[in-house]
Amino acid sequence: MENKTWWKESVVYQIYPRSFKDTNGDGIGDLKGITEKLDYLKDLGVDVIWLSPVYESPNDDNGYDISNYREIMKEFGTMADWDELLSHMHDRGMKLMMDLVVNHSSDEHEWFQQSRKSKDNPYRDYYIWRPGKDGKEPNNWESVFSGSAWKYDEQTDEYFLHLFSKKQPDLNWENPQVRQEVYDLMTFWLKKGIDGFRMDVINFISKVPGLPDGELQEGKKYASGAPYYMNGPRIHEFLQEMNQQVLSKYDIMTVGEMPGVTVDEAKAYTGADRNELNMVFQFEHMDLDSGPTEKWDVRPLNLLDLKQNITKWQKGLEGSGWNSLYLNNHDQPRMVSRFADDGEYWAESAKMLGTFLHMLQGTPYIYQGEEIGMTNVQFDSIDDYKDIETLNMYKEKVEAGVEPEQIMQSIYAKGRDNARTPMQWDDSENAGFTTGTPWLSVNPNYHEINAAKQVGDPNSIFTYYQQLIKLRKQHEIMVYGTYDLLLPEHPTIYAYTRILDNEKLLVVTNFSKETSLFELPKDFSYKTQELLISNYQVDGNESIEKIELKPYEARVYRLTI
Numbered sequence: 088m089e090n091k092t093w094w095k096e097s098v099v100y101q102i103y104p105r106s107f108k109d110t111n112g113d114g115i116g117d118l119k120g121i122t123e124k125l126d127y128l129k130d131l132g133v134d135v136i137w138l139s140p141v142y143e144s145p146n147d148d149n150g151y152d153i154s155n156y157r158e159i160m161k162e163f164g165t166m167a168d169w170d171e172l173l174s175h176m177h178d179r180g181m182k183l184m185m186d187l188v189v190n191h192s193s194d195e196h197e198w199f200q201q202s203r204k205s206k207d208n209p210y211r212d213y214y215i216w217r218p219g220k221d222g223k224e225p226n227n228w229e230s231v232f233s234g235s236a237w238k239y240d241e242q243t244d245e246y247f248l249h250l251f252s253k254k255q256p257d258l259n260w261e262n263p264q265v266r267q268e269v270y271d272l273m274t275f276w277l278k279k280g281i282d283g284f285r286m287d288v289i290n291f292i293s294k295v296p297g298l299p300d301g302e303l304q305e306g307k308k309y310a311s312g313a314p315y316y317m318n319g320p321r322i323h324e325f326l327q328e329m330n331q332q333v334l335s336k337y338d339i340m341t342v343g344e345m346p347g348v349t350v351d352e353a354k355a356y357t358g359a360d361r362n363e364l365n366m367v368f369q370f371e372h373m374d375l376d377s378g379p380t381e382k383w384d385v386r387p388l389n390l391l392d393l394k395q396n397i398t399k400w401q402k403g404l405e406g407s408g409w410n411s412l413y414l415n416n417h418d419q420p421r422m423v424s425r426f427a428d429d430g431e432y433w434a435e436s437a438k439m440l441g442t443f444l445h446m447l448q449g450t451p452y453i454y455q456g457e458e459i460g461m462t463n464v465q466f467d468s469i470d471d472y473k474d475i476e477t478l479n480m481y482k483e484k485v486e487a488g489v490e491p492e493q494i495m496q497s498i499y500a501k502g503r504d505n506a507r508t509p510m511q512w513d514d515s516e517n518a519g520f521t522t523g524t525p526w527l528s529v530n531p532n533y534h535e536i537n538a539a540k541q542v543g544d545p546n547s548i549f550t551y552y553q554q555l556i557k558l559r560k561q562h563e564i565m566v567y568g569t570y571d572l573l574l575p576e577h578p579t580i581y582a583y584t585r586i587l588d589n590e591k592l593l594v595v596t597n598f599s600k601e602t603s604l605f606e607l608p609k610d611f612s613y614k615t616q617e618l619l620i621s622n623y624q625v626d627g628n629e630s631i632e633k634i635e636l637k638p639y640e641a642r643v644y645r646l647t648i
């Protein structure tokens with residue numbers, strides 16, 4: 088039996104503040120906008136809100152480049168607005184999880200401004216500086232956002248490391264002073280009353296000493312340095328120190344964003360006896376529809392791969408760690424466009440994916456707009472896109488001779504701006520997001536897809552999500568039941584069970600637009616059945632031995648055994 092905790096029983100809602108709700112007409116979402124929409128979120132039923140970064144930032148990477156960890160970004164409002172938001176959330180019984188971005192800061196942070204001044208500046212060692220090698224960069228690592236991961240700085244004739252943009256220099260965690268600064272700023276926010284941290288690429292903070300070259304692929308100028316910075320040699324030591332000095336003193340929830348993490352690593356990060364983090368965001372299921380080298384190489388998803396992967400994580404962490412459950416976020420395309428059908432079966436398939444996800448073991452995360460089935464967007468011109476990763480990749484590929492039309496297809500499928508178009512509140516101009524000009528255009532489908540149309544409609548995706556969240560509060564088995572896969576080889580149906588004491592949940596989802604026949608395995612026994620939720624009208628007493636599933640149909644039964 089799993090240990091019981093509030094963060095296992097919670098549903099988290101992620102807000103990307105820039106795109107959520109603008110109240111002052113500057114086209115950029117703000118904190119007052121979030122406060123204004125708290126009743127909407129309470130009505131949805133979520134327990135925790137994760138705010139993507141709201142700190143002072145020059146916005147090279149929309150707030151993931153922080154220039155002051157103790158101030159609020161001007162576009163988003165003031166510290167007083169933030170205090171008000173937190174107190175209104177707590178009044179409603181909701182908790183707040185802040186984003187902690189400490190693998191890197193902004194180059195406009197005071198620490199970096201000092202650091203770049205001279206080699207003997209007290210802040211020099213806050214960042215990772217190296218002399219050039221043979222007139223070139225210190226090693227061959229590629230930045231996640233294209234090009235070299237090193238930038239030359241004339242002032243001291245050295246290079247600094249930036250795994251992300253040139254304006255996001257990596258902090259040097261080998262330096263105990265840096266770690267102390269991080270613990271202090273975490274304590275600053277905890278003392279203000281927050282309830283948790285989502286930690287940005289936290290498994291990148293420990294780099295292999297010597298920063299060895301990566302393995303260069305043929306025809307490439309730079310190599311992946313990932314083997315030398317993902318899950319590095321001191322990562323567990325650093326997280327245990329952080330836990331001991333900060334986290335263990337508060338009743339909070341923590342989730343570490345961890346590209347490249349394996350099940351075994353995740354156990355080490357989240358095991359109850361490890362004193363590190365509560366859960367991690369792993370990425371394996373996000374890579375199933377990509378080619379071997381990069382996410383822009385778009386491939387169709389094979390359902391059998393998804394089953395195999397999710398099952399590995401569900402069984403792998405069972406009783407020894409904890410899963411986070413997500414199918415989209417601010418870096419990923421919209422799930423309904425990516426894994427299901429944003430056309431004919433838009434509502435059915437969005438509900439099906441929600442069912443599939445919320446019935447798994449772990450803490451579910453809803454990304455803003457998912458609850459109303461927001462979709463990917465296709466802007467005509469690259470000039471309409473704002474995301475630094477997308478723009479850098481486009482430039483690099485054009486320079487390498489790839490046809491722009493071909494690049495646009497990858498952006499339509501995988502670009503991060505898919506998730507960042509403004510929240511669609513209603514069918515007024517700009518979807519009710521702003522009275523000004525939105526920083527990123529609104530998806531033109533807001534006349535059909537918007538919150539106002541769905542709240543209160545018994546058949547809407549929003550109402551369905553309300554039901555999913557309510558079920559979690561009523562049935563412990565949804566949180567703590569163990570998972571087992573059924574029909575591992577079925578090409579279109581993903582079915583599984585959850586078991587707790589003498590109860591079983593049977594979850595049956597059709598991932599295709601074809602009718603699919605579900606047949607209960609021969610050795611499957613149960614006494615009574617009760618239909619808990621379904622995305623089509625069905626007779627709950629109908630036999631479950633064989634079910635003709637309609638396109639993207641989803642059903643969950645509660646059985647006694």
Ligand code: NOJ
Binds near residue numbers: 148151418
């Ligand atoms: C992961 C964040 O989710 C993403 O938005 C950001 O660009 C990188 N980390 C760098 O901070």
